Amino acid sequence: xxxQDGEEIFVIDGHVHLWDxxxxxxxxxxxxxxxxxxxxxxTGFTPEEREWDLDEYRYYGPDRMTEDLFGNAAADMAxxxxxxxxxxxxxxxxxxxxxxxxxxxxxxxFVLNGAFDPRDGEAGMRDLERQxxxxxxxxxxxxxxxxxxxxKGWRLDSDxxxxxxxxxxxxxxDKIHAHKGPTIRPLNRDAFDVADIDDAASxxxxxxxxxxxxxxxxxxxxxxxxxxxxxxxxxxxVAAPMAQxxxxxxxxxxxELLFWLGEDRIIFGSDYxxxxxxxxxxxxxxxxxxxxxxDEYGIELSPDVMKKIMGExxxxxxxxxxxxxxxxxxxxxxxxxxxxxDHYGAPDATAD
Amino acid sequence: MSSxxxxxxxxxxxxxxxRLDRVTDPELDESIVELxxxxxxxxxxxxxxxxxxxxxxxxxxxxAWMMAVDARDEVESLPSVETATVTLRDHMHDSEITEGVxxxxxxxxxxxxxxxxxxxxxxxxDDKARVGRxxxxxxxxxxxxxxxxxxxxxRREDLSLDDGAVxxxxxSVGISVDREPLAEYxxxxxxxxxxxxGSDVLFxxxxxxxxxxxxxxxxxxxxxLANVNMTGQGNICDALNEARFDPDRPETYGPDGxxx
Numbered sequence: 001x002x003x004q005d006g007e008e009i010f011v012i013d014g015h016v017h018l019w020d021x022x023x024x025x026x027x028x029x030x031x032x033x034x035x036x037x038x039x040x041x042x043t044g045f046t047p048e049e050r051e052w053d054l055d056e057y058r059y060y061g062p063d064r065m066t067e068d069l070f071g072n073a074a075a076d077m078a079x080x081x082x083x084x085x086x087x088x089x090x091x092x093x094x095x096x097x098x099x100x101x102x103x104x105x106x107x108x109x110f111v112l113n114g115a116f117d118p119r120d121g122e123a124g125m126r127d128l129e130r131q132x133x134x135x136x137x138x139x140x141x142x143x144x145x146x147x148x149x150x151x152k153g154w155r156l157d158s159d160x161x162x163x164x165x166x167x168x169x170x171x172x173x174d175k176i177h178a179h180k181g182p183t184i185r186p187l188n189r190d191a192f193d194v195a196d197i198d199d200a201a202s203x204x205x206x207x208x209x210x211x212x213x214x215x216x217x218x219x220x221x222x223x224x225x226x227x228x229x230x231x232x233x234x235x236x237x238v239a240a241p242m243a244q245x246x247x248x249x250x251x252x253x254x255x256e257l258l259f260w261l262g263e264d265r266i267i268f269g270s271d272y273x274x275x276x277x278x279x280x281x282x283x284x285x286x287x288x289x290x291x292x293x294x295d296e297y298g299i300e301l302s303p304d305v306m307k308k309i310m311g312e313x314x315x316x317x318x319x320x321x322x323x324x325x326x327x328x329x330x331x332x333x334x335x336x337x338x339x340x341x342d343h344y345g346a347p348d349a350t351a352d
Numbered sequence: 353m354s355s356x357x358x359x360x361x362x363x364x365x366x367x368x369x370x371r372l373d374r375v376t377d378p379e380l381d382e383s384i385v386e387l388x389x390x391x392x393x394x395x396x397x398x399x400x401x402x403x404x405x406x407x408x409x410x411x412x413x414x415x416a417w418m419m420a421v422d423a424r425d426e427v428e429s430l431p432s433v434e435t436a437t438v439t440l441r442d443h444m445h446d447s448e449i450t451e452g453v454x455x456x457x458x459x460x461x462x463x464x465x466x467x468x469x470x471x472x473x474x475x476x477x478d479d480k481a482r483v484g485r486x487x488x489x490x491x492x493x494x495x496x497x498x499x500x501x502x503x504x505x506x507r508r509e510d511l512s513l514d515d516g517a518v519x520x521x522x523x524s525v526g527i528s529v530d531r532e533p534l535a536e537y538x539x540x541x542x543x544x545x546x547x548x549x550g551s552d553v554l555f556x557x558x559x560x561x562x563x564x565x566x567x568x569x570x571x572x573x574x575x576x577l578a579n580v581n582m583t584g585q586g587n588i589c590d591a592l593n594e595a596r597f598d599p600d601r602p603e604t605y606g607p608d609g610x611x612x
């Protein structure tokens with residue numbers, strides 16, 4: 001939990017991964033390019049003293065991840081968003097089964113999301129059913145820029161994708177997180193186009209669509225779509241670290257998001273291990289708008305607004321009872337392991 | 353030092369730089385000179401060699417291509433220049449782009465695998481730049497005291513860029529305005545073909561339609577959003593660029609596991 005001026009901010013990191021880009025897992029040069037590009041993002045935005053070296057960045061494992069996320073209570077909970085990339089990595093970059101290793105150890109701390117790819121056809125449908133059955137997933141991450149054989153991507157408004165969205169609705173998987181963001185080598189820039197969200201969101205009003213990375217560098221297209229589709233949300237992964245070295249730009253982006261989407265549809269995500277939540281949460285919580293931005297947008301990043309962005313909005317989406325979680329976290333395994341008992345406050349002495 | 357920049361009736365380096373200043377990064381809508389992309393300008397009689405590099409090696413080949421072609425054409429528009437050659441450095445496709453542009457080949461023949469032709473990509477980026485520039489132009493008119501209705505009704509012929517004035521009330525009243533943002537906007541709205549004659553309505557929705565007075569505020573804010581988006585991408589490119597050229601950058605592995 002983050003404390004600011006005596007206020008408790010319950011942090012749910014909406015976007016984390018347990019990835020493996022070790023040399024032995026790479027089966028295509030795209031796999032190496034991909035992790036190198038991630039590392040450019042990492043070093044480009046991380047404060048120098050908090051940078052990792054490339055080897056630890058390739059693979060950090062479940063223990064390190066638990067400590068980075070929760071060890072100093074930077075985040076209280078986290079949502080796993082898998083990224084398969086099985087054409088690049090032998091066992092996948094981070095799959096639901098890999099993420100489950102950790103999510104099942106600390107089920108109270110993690111939300112485990114699955115994934116689908118319409119190009120997998122009937123086998124993909126069966127795997128989606130398996131994911132639901134085995135892990136009772138509520139959401140999926142979709143990666144429209146993923147390479148598969150000769151294909152360099154797919155669209156969420158295609159007939160094949162609609163069949164999968166239909167299936168999600170049938171199975172009760174109602175959160176669709178779509179990666180729509182900055183170019184990542186070697187993926188095709190056009191495959192990150194946000195336009196396909198529009199038709200998908202209006203065709204499936206009972207599903208919620210979280211556009212990860214708020215569509216950058218197509219913030220304008222994203223905001224205009226989200227302004228018209230109430231079931232479209234914006235995930236701040238990759239936009240958030242701009243608060244560190246591009247604070248003015250971060251203020252502008254927050255201004256636009258709050259204007260077009262409002263404070264209930266913006267979700268914090270660190271995109272761990274791109275960035276560590278421990279410094280990122282603090283940086284975002286301390287972000288300030290310039291006087292000019294406050295005038296222009298008529299907004300403040302007030303504690304109430306930040307509480308929503310940092311945790312309450314995801315909690316609403318995933319039916320997480322924050323007060324019950326706080327109670328539970330006074331004595332769960334993570335709290336025991338890292339000695340966080342005091343952090344979550346002593347149990348009420350009058351309680352039984 | 354003038355001998356190194358001036359030769360035998362050929363162009364001077366400042367002349368060439370002035371032309372290159374008109375070339376924009378199509379995604380950021382900023383001059384390539386301002387952005388620091390131009391590395392060297394070497395006049396050799398009526399031939400000029402220009403070398404440039406971009407912040408990221410994987411910047412879209414289509415964008416790099418547009419900048420190279422625009423740079424070549426702008427420099428060749430100088431009367432004293434017969435041929436301009438353009439060299440792109442430190443890009444994943446630098447040799448293809450340099451060779452293709454100097455051979456005056458087409459983008460499609462140079463990159464047969466590319467999705468979409470360069471003209472349609474250029475058109476969509478021009479359109480974004482048009483909306484982004486509209487924000488500053490609208491601000492200038494609001495600052496000058498025009499009403500929403502007066503602004504949305506303005507036609508191209510109501511605007512005099514020579515003296516920075518707009519004429520309202522059927523041309524009977526002239527109001528002095530900040531010329532620069534209007535001139536920049538007019539350049540793009542004409543380049544996108546939305547305004548061709550004097551009677552065409554000057555300001556448009558992002559979709560290209562005239563604006564009704566009651567939607568002025570919304571269109572104004574969408575113009576601001578387009579502007580914020582364009583400048584935002586530049587910030588990400590900058591950060592990646594700094595990371596890429598960091599002297600402490602670790603070695604990479606090739607696909608076979610060997611350090612490269």
